[in-house]
Amino acid sequence: MDARTRILNRVRRALEGRPKALLPEHPHSPFPEDPIPLLLARLAENGAEPHLLSPEGAQALLRELAQGLPGVAFGQGVPTPFREGLNPLPPEEAPLGVSWALFAVAETGTLALSSADGRRAQLLPPTHLVLVERERVYPTLLQAFQDLKELPSALGLHSGPSKSADIGQVMVKGVHGPGRLIVAVLT
Amino acid sequence: MRAKAKLYPKEAARLLREKPGVREAVTGATLHFDRNRLKAYAEVPIAEWRERAKAVKDHALSHLDQYLELAEKRLKENGVQVHYAEEPEDAHRLLREIVERRGVKRAVKAKSMLTEELGVNPLLASLGVEVYETDLGEYLIQLLGEPPSHIVGPAIHLSLKEIQTLFHERFGTPLDASPEALAQVARKVLREAFLTAELGISGANFLVAETGTLALMENEGNIRLSTSLPKVHVAFVGIEKLLPRFQDLALFLPLTARAATGQRLSTFVSLIQGPARKGEEGPEEVHVVLVDHGRTALLADPEAWETLRCLRCGACLNACPVYRQTGGHPYGYVYSGPIGAVLDPGLLSLEEAYPLPYASTLCGACLEACPVKIPIPKLLLTWRHRAVAEGLSPAWERAMLAAYRRVMESPALYRLFSKALRGLPLPQDLLPLLRAWTEGRGPLKPSPKPFHQLWREMEEGHGR
Numbered sequence: 001m002d003a004r005t006r007i008l009n010r011v012r013r014a015l016e017g018r019p020k021a022l023l024p025e026h027p028h029s030p031f032p033e034d035p036i037p038l039l040l041a042r043l044a045e046n047g048a049e050p051h052l053l054s055p056e057g058a059q060a061l062l063r064e065l066a067q068g069l070p071g072v073a074f075g076q077g078v079p080t081p082f083r084e085g086l087n088p089l090p091p092e093e094a095p096l097g098v099s100w101a102l103f104a105v106a107e108t109g110t111l112a113l114s115s116a117d118g119r120r121a122q123l124l125p126p127t128h129l130v131l132v133e134r135e136r137v138y139p140t141l142l143q144a145f146q147d148l149k150e151l152p153s154a155l156g157l158h159s160g161p162s163k164s165a166d167i168g169q170v171m172v173k174g175v176h177g178p179g180r181l182i183v184a185v186l187t
Numbered sequence: 188m189r190a191k192a193k194l195y196p197k198e199a200a201r202l203l204r205e206k207p208g209v210r211e212a213v214t215g216a217t218l219h220f221d222r223n224r225l226k227a228y229a230e231v232p233i234a235e236w237r238e239r240a241k242a243v244k245d246h247a248l249s250h251l252d253q254y255l256e257l258a259e260k261r262l263k264e265n266g267v268q269v270h271y272a273e274e275p276e277d278a279h280r281l282l283r284e285i286v287e288r289r290g291v292k293r294a295v296k297a298k299s300m301l302t303e304e305l306g307v308n309p310l311l312a313s314l315g316v317e318v319y320e321t322d323l324g325e326y327l328i329q330l331l332g333e334p335p336s337h338i339v340g341p342a343i344h345l346s347l348k349e350i351q352t353l354f355h356e357r358f359g360t361p362l363d364a365s366p367e368a369l370a371q372v373a374r375k376v377l378r379e380a381f382l383t384a385e386l387g388i389s390g391a392n393f394l395v396a397e398t399g400t401l402a403l404m405e406n407e408g409n410i411r412l413s414t415s416l417p418k419v420h421v422a423f424v425g426i427e428k429l430l431p432r433f434q435d436l437a438l439f440l441p442l443t444a445r446a447a448t449g450q451r452l453s454t455f456v457s458l459i460q461g462p463a464r465k466g467e468e469g470p471e472e473v474h475v476v477l478v479d480h481g482r483t484a485l486l487a488d489p490e491a492w493e494t495l496r497c498l499r500c501g502a503c504l505n506a507c508p509v510y511r512q513t514g515g516h517p518y519g520y521v522y523s524g525p526i527g528a529v530l531d532p533g534l535l536s537l538e539e540a541y542p543l544p545y546a547s548t549l550c551g552a553c554l555e556a557c558p559v560k561i562p563i564p565k566l567l568l569t570w571r572h573r574a575v576a577e578g579l580s581p582a583w584e585r586a587m588l589a590a591y592r593r594v595m596e597s598p599a600l601y602r603l604f605s606k607a608l609r610g611l612p613l614p615q616d617l618l619p620l621l622r623a624w625t626e627g628r629g630p631l632k633p634s635p636k637p638f639h640q641l642w643r644e645m646e647e648g649h650g651r
Contacts, residue, residue: 003271007426007479011252014487021245026434027235042451092382108441108452119415119468123408141452142437151398151433153464154415157440157456162408166324166340168347169216170366175323175374176381177408177455 026142035106035139036185042109046160047173048181055081058131058184062086065096065129065182073125075099075117082131091120097178101132103147104185107140108159111183115154122156128178130158133186190535191519195542198517209344213336213514216343220505223449224556236442241560243438244496247396247429251486254396254429255477261399262475265461270476275305278423278476282307285474286314289419291385295377297403297410298322299390300338300499301423303521304480304534307388319380321409323373330357336515338522339447339501344514377409387417387470391424392443392498394475398433400460401475404443404453411455420470422459426477427486427495439498446558447500481534490569491533496559497526503553503563509546518543525553529566537570541579544570605637 001009036052043050053061059082066072071089074082077100091097099122101111111130113122122128138144162177173179191198202209247254259269272278285291294316296302308329311318320329324342328335330353335341342350347366354360354369364372389410393402401422403410414420430439436458444450463469486492504510504524515523520531520540528547532540544567547553553563574580594600634641 003273003277003479007271007273007477007483008252008255010479010483011255011426011486014483014492015249015251018249021242021249023246023431024239024242026437027239046451046454110452115415115463115467115469119411123411123415140437141441142434145434145437148433151400151458151460153460153462153467153469155458155460156411157452157458158454159450159452160454162406163454164323164370164407166322166327166342167350167366167369168345169219169343170347172366172370175370175407175409176321176377176412 026146033139035137036134038139039104039106039109039137039185042106043160043181043183044109046109047163048109048160048183050183050185052185052187054187058082058186061182061184062098062129065127069095073097073121075113075121077114077117078131091118091124094121094125096127096129097121097123097125098129098131101130101136102152102155103136103138103144104132104183105138105141105144105157110141110157110159112144113156113158114152115156116152119154119156122158123177126174126178127180127182128158129182129184131184131186137185190531190539192531192535192540192543194519195517195546198519199513199546202513202517208346208349209514209516210512212346213344214511216337216340217505217507217511220340220448220501221556224446224502224505225449227445227449227451231441231445233445236438237558237560240438240442240558241496243430243435244559247431248427248486248492248495250431251426251429254431255426258394258396258399258429259477261396262461263399265399266473267399267461268472268474270474272305272423272476272478272480274480275310278305278307278478279310281474281476282310282421283314285386285419285421286311286316289385289472291316291419293317293319293380293384294386294388295319295321295380295384295409295413295417296325297387297389297405297413298325298335298341299388299423300335300521301390301425301478301480302388303334305423305478307423316386317380319377319384321377321380321407321413322405323370323407323409326373326377327353334516334521336523337501337504338499338524338526344516381409381412381416384417385419387413387415387420389414389420389422391422391428393430393436393439394424394428395430395433395436397431398460400433400436400458402436402440403457403459404440404447404455405457406448406450406454408455411457414457414459415469418470419472419474420459420462421474421476423476423478426479426482427497442558443498443500446498446502446556485530485533488533491529491566493561494526494530494533494566496561497530498558500558502556502558503561506552506556507547508550508552509548518546525563525567526561529561529563529570532570537573537577538579541574544568544574602637602639605639609633609637 071087073091073094510524
């Protein structure tokens with residue numbers, strides 16, 4: 001008998017005669033009001049820098065951020081107009097990473113990033129700009145998950161800059177991941 | 188990890204005597220965590236959240252065989268290699284195989300209490316693999332050669348000054364370097380490790396049976412990096428970590444974050460479905476090791492099985508007035524504080540963990556903090572009852588309680604003793620040790636008449 005069989009047998013023996021607990025339903029999500037103001041407020045509370053911009057406005061923001069930098073690392077899903085005039089760099093070398101989010105969640109101030117967009121650009125550069133379309137903003141995490149049709153190999157939920165209070169309980173940003181998270185919600 | 192829980196009272200006393208700074212650091216950090224948790228709980232309908240979370244966990248545990256089989260099926264469909272481990276040796280065998288096959292020289296590790304149980308770091312070191320703990324707190328204690336002292340904040344027992352000294356000796360940073368500067372030094376060392384390691388090791392907060400999703404929570408980004416950059420990712424998952432549905436994460440992720448650190452959600456959550464797909468960045472191999480190591484025995488326990496609901500958030504540690512005095516080290520095993528006191532006797536044996544259920548005032552703060560309502564105070568008493576029934580309590584305690592019982596059961600003996608005790612010298616004269624108690628308090632003066640007599644006189648007075 002292998003470990004798997006022995007473990008499963010022990011689990012079954014342990015549960016013999018044990019009452020089966022019911023699985024509760026998910027709660028009803030609250031009426032979806034406009035989640036954008038809440039998203040922007042929560043992101044700011046989480047230490048991110050949120051903006052509500054037109055695509056052109058976001059492109060101007062990106063160019064401003066990239067000014068004086070040797071180049072930018074792009075996620076696969078970032079549309080061409082955002083890349084124009086900028087020097088693409090590998091994420092290991094780029095001081096700025098730009099990602100295209102799958103969706104955002106207002107109640108937690110969260111951006112969902114797919115591995116299909118490329119993981120390194122989301123994690124290695126010290127500054128991270130995330131673009132998300134207004135229509136892809138959900139009021140709650142449950143609503144976002146209920147709408148999710150397929151899962152990528154890895155889904156990263158980012159709710160602010162990398163931080164730690166492990167050294168003497170003092171909050172430090174940018175410990176391993178990006179220390180600066182800038183978000184542009186595209187109108 | 189070898190358990191030294193038996194030494195708890197001695198180790199706690201020694202720590203308080205020899206390292207008074209620990210108490211200050213731990214009390215400060217846990218009070219901070221606890222206040223943040225209370226604020227975060229107050230923001231949501233927490234009673235309803237906790238009740239629902241308890242119900243989901245109880246459902247998953249009472250159908251654990253089915254969910255294990257479903258999770259295994261989904262993981263395999265996702266291209267994940269699934270292993271089962273009953274004991275640390277099973278985990279070691281798998282790691283040895285991977286290290287040899289992939290030529291692993293360097294491994295990056297995300298914080299995981301289960302890998303502490305399994306002794307993963309010593310094993311990898313014995314294979315000649317350089318292991319980097321990548322959580323900043325965990326990295327600090329790795330440099331010091333210490334075990335974690337808290338489930339969520341492994342280095343909360345260290346003061347800034349101790350860390351400055353450590354980095355001065357290791358990396359030559361100035362003795363007054365700022366936390367930012369120290370973090371940058373660690374970032375540089377660990378970034379190099381992330382980029383060159385062949386193996387990434389993690390635990391998991393949850394494993395979703397329906398989709399085969401591994402869910403991991405953190406604030407630094409080191410878990411995302413450990414599970415994204417190396418070509419091989421091995422996740423160790425206790426079999427109690429199963430959740431039925433992906434959507435259950437919409438409850439459990441925020442609930443755990445609020446309980447652990449008072450956040451609405453931890454800064455980074457990794458939801459992993461498997462190895463990189465064609466043309467993607469990410470690991471080529473993902474392994475999930477489903478670990479028993481005492482959990483099926485706990486599941487069979489008619490009372491203590493409820494500890495398997497534990498989310499490892501550390502909220503009960505932060506709320507505990509006993510834990511706050513010493514931090515986790517004196518408890519002598521991976522899990523400390525109130526949850527450790529009820530979990531360790533089940534994972535080890537009551538004999539090995541005997542003193543831990545006594546490391547509590549039974550104040551009940553742990554139960555109020557627990558996001559899945561584990562009845563910790565009740566279970567502390569359960570383990571104490573069992574300890575007495577198994578004859579584990581010391582002989583003097585048993586003799587004293589047997590004598591007490593004899594006296595309390597016999598009115599004649601009771602009267603005799605209460606009369607005799609009033610004739611004895613007062614405790615404050617007898618025991619200079621009580622000075623701390625008697626300072627600031629009036630002397631203990633026994634009543635001239637015992638309560639029994641006063642009561643009788645009062646009743647007779649009423650009857651007249």
